[in-house]
Amino acid sequence: MKKIAIIGRPNVGKSTLFNRLVGRRIALVHNQPGMTRDRREEQATLYGLTFLLTDTAGLADPDDSSLTKAMYQQTMMAVEDATVVLFVIDAREGCTPYDRELANVLRKAGKPILVIANKSEGGHEQFGIAEGIGLSLGEVIPFSSEHGIGMGDLYQALCPYFADEIAEEETDDSFEEEPAKEESERPKKPIQLAIVGRPNVGKSTLINKLIGENRLLTADMPGVTRDAISIDWTYKDTQIKLIDTAGIRRRSKVTASPEKLAILDTDRSIQFAEVAVLMIDATCPFEKQDLTIAQNLTSEGRAVVVALNKWDLVDDKTALLKELQETIETHLSQIKGVSLIPISAEKGKNLDRLMDAVLDIYRLWNKRISTGQLNKWLEYVLTAHPTPAVNGRRIKIKYMTQIKTRPPTFALFASQADELPTSYTRYLVNNLRKDFDLPGVPIRIQIRGSANPYDPKKK
Numbered sequence: 001m002k003k004i005a006i007i008g009r010p011n012v013g014k015s016t017l018f019n020r021l022v023g024r025r026i027a028l029v030h031n032q033p034g035m036t037r038d039r040r041e042e043q044a045t046l047y048g049l050t051f052l053l054t055d056t057a058g059l060a061d062p063d064d065s066s067l068t069k070a071m072y073q074q075t076m077m078a079v080e081d082a083t084v085v086l087f088v089i090d091a092r093e094g095c096t097p098y099d100r101e102l103a104n105v106l107r108k109a110g111k112p113i114l115v116i117a118n119k120s121e122g123g124h125e126q127f128g129i130a131e132g133i134g135l136s137l138g139e140v141i142p143f144s145s146e147h148g149i150g151m152g153d154l155y156q157a158l159c160p161y162f163a164d165e166i167a168e169e170e171t172d173d174s175f176e177e178e179p180a181k182e183e184s185e186r187p188k189k190p191i192q193l194a195i196v197g198r199p200n201v202g203k204s205t206l207i208n209k210l211i212g213e214n215r216l217l218t219a220d221m222p223g224v225t226r227d228a229i230s231i232d233w234t235y236k237d238t239q240i241k242l243i244d245t246a247g248i249r250r251r252s253k254v255t256a257s258p259e260k261l262a263i264l265d266t267d268r269s270i271q272f273a274e275v276a277v278l279m280i281d282a283t284c285p286f287e288k289q290d291l292t293i294a295q296n297l298t299s300e301g302r303a304v305v306v307a308l309n310k311w312d313l314v315d316d317k318t319a320l321l322k323e324l325q326e327t328i329e330t331h332l333s334q335i336k337g338v339s340l341i342p343i344s345a346e347k348g349k350n351l352d353r354l355m356d357a358v359l360d361i362y363r364l365w366n367k368r369i370s371t372g373q374l375n376k377w378l379e380y381v382l383t384a385h386p387t388p389a390v391n392g393r394r395i396k397i398k399y400m401t402q403i404k405t406r407p408p409t410f411a412l413f414a415s416q417a418d419e420l421p422t423s424y425t426r427y428l429v430n431n432l433r434k435d436f437d438l439p440g441v442p443i444r445i446q447i448r449g450s451a452n453p454y455d456p457k458k459k
Contacts, residue, residue: 001043002162005054005078007106008088009098013118016145017088018055021046039074040229047155049162054078076109084112084161087137091117091128095135103135114157115140121147190232190239191362194269196297197279198289199247202309206279206345207231207244210355216244228269235355243269248293270296274406275303275362277354282308282320282342286327298334298442301407303365305357305440311342312349336430337439364441367408371401374410381431390419407442408432417449 006014019025021044044053056078057071079085087106089099106113115135117128120142132140139157143150195203204216211233231242245266270276276297280290285308297304306328314320324340332338339357343350378400387395396415403411412428414420429443 001050001052002083003041003052003054003081004044004084004086004158005056005082006086006088007056007075007079007102009096009102010057012088012090013145014088015055017086017116017118017143018042018053020145020148020151021053039078046151046158049155049158049165051083051162054082079106079109079111082111084114084158085109086116087113087135088116088118089128089132089135091120091124091131091142094127094131100135103137107137112161113137114154116143116150116154117141118143118145120144121149188239190241191358192241192243192272192274193358194228194243194245194273194276194302195279196245196266196270196276196293197247198281198287198293199249201247201279201281202345203247203279204244206277206307206309206343206351207242209345209348210235210242210351228266236359238359240358243273245269249289267296270300270302273302274365275305275358277305277307277358279307279309279345282311282314285320285324291331294332294335298332301442301444303361303407303441304335304338305354305361306338306340307345307354308340308342309345312344312347314342317342333426334442335440336433339440361440364438365407366405367436367438367441368405369402369408369436371399374400374402377431377435381428385427387414387424388421390416395420403446407444408438409444409446411446411448413448415449417447420447 006018008014018040022042023044039057040055041052042055044051056075085106087103089095115132115137117125117132117140120128121144125142128142129140141150141153141157143154195206197203208214208216211231215231216229228246229244231244233240233242248266278290278294278297280286294304294306306324308321308324311317321340321342328338328340329336339361341350341354341357343354345351378397382397387397389395393416398413398415400410400412403409410432412420425445425447428445432438432443433441
């Protein structure tokens with residue numbers, strides 16, 4: 001698939017253009033320069049042209065900062081991989097001296113370049129075209145990412161670079177219907193795996209080590225990652241979409257709006273994830289914020305694996321592991337039995353064990369138990385611990401069935417359903433987890449009762 005990279009100085013509207021072409025508000029957009037740091041890739045379609053679109057950090061002068069240098073290198077890697085480069089300028093401000101310097105850098109790269117004069121709405125079109133022509137890079141397209149103006153012109157400019165694909169479509173006059181694929185032949189969707197945790201615990205380092213390249217920016221400072229970046233990867237023939245997320249601090253400490261946007265993006269990633277690796281710094285484990293993040297994950301119903309990073313820096317490993325297990329048993333009963341995997345992301349230690357735990361918890365998260373098994377089990381647990389009596393009448397549980405997976409969710413039908421105490425529901429969950437081997441998986445039970453025909457309130 002052909003690749004198109006969006007390049008330009010900070011705050012000219014690259015991420016807005018990216019969102020417009022992808023068709024979704026994925027990349028974070030803010031009037032503060034430098035919101036985008038890592039490069040983000042998503043498939044985009046423009047009037048039938050399908051390509052991989054890359055959003056990049058604003059190209060600023062690579063100063064002595066290691067972070068700025070890394071951002072510059074990531075952007076130039078995107079240019080190197082691209083079939084076509086979209087060089088974005090601000091049609092209102094015109095070309096700055098740094099725009100001209102960037103034009104020289106891109107010219108040396110030897111890639112086809114289209115100049116996008118963004119923000120051309122409101123009478124700025126001619127000025128933007130004139131400024132773009134002055135760069136001597138190639139065709140200039142007046143555009144408005146905010147309002148979607150110029151999409152047709154961009155399509156026409158891109159068509160020559162997709163001539164082989166367009167010709168193939170035009171010559172393919174076959175209208176034969178493809179035979180339906182068997183279930184086993186259909187491609188399986190990749191597992192959505194989010195890496196979450198507090199700032200600076202090693203989330204990006206872990207992903208870089210897993211995929212075997214420096215794909216994400218890392219630095220010895222918190223808050224480097226802002227956008228939630230997804231990367232396709234394969235582990236033991238299993239397709240996985242790795243999602244790097246911004247570090248989550250306590251809400252009371254978050255004041256800057258860019259950080260608020262980053263955390264909202266992380267929350268959105270958690271909602272769409274299936275499994276989450278909660279990364280914890282083993283040198284200062286289980287702070288209150290770690291427990292808050294874990295509770296948010298379980299309330300969303302995500303399958304969770306806990307990765308204890310920087311384990312190589314811990315002295316008394318046995319004592320610490322025991323302490324962490326006790327903390328989880330006490331404070332995170334919703335995921336009792338969750339896997340705690342000591343790792344070193346920087347040195348690449350124990351990462352296979354971590355990913356095996358991810359695959360195991362994903363399988364349990366999708367587990368289904370037959371109604372027959374459930375009701376035989378229910379009869380046993382009710383005999384061992386009968387339901388309490390309310391107003392002289394014992395609550396009667398009639399039957400139980402699993403109504404969904406991801407996470408395992410059960411419906412329990414009972415008389416006086418509203419009176420069944422939470423402690424008894426907890427008893428059922430704990431025994432479900434133990435007897436059906438569901439460690440670390442959030443389990444939900446919905447208590448349902450039948451309507452009382454003699455209740456005047458129901459008439």
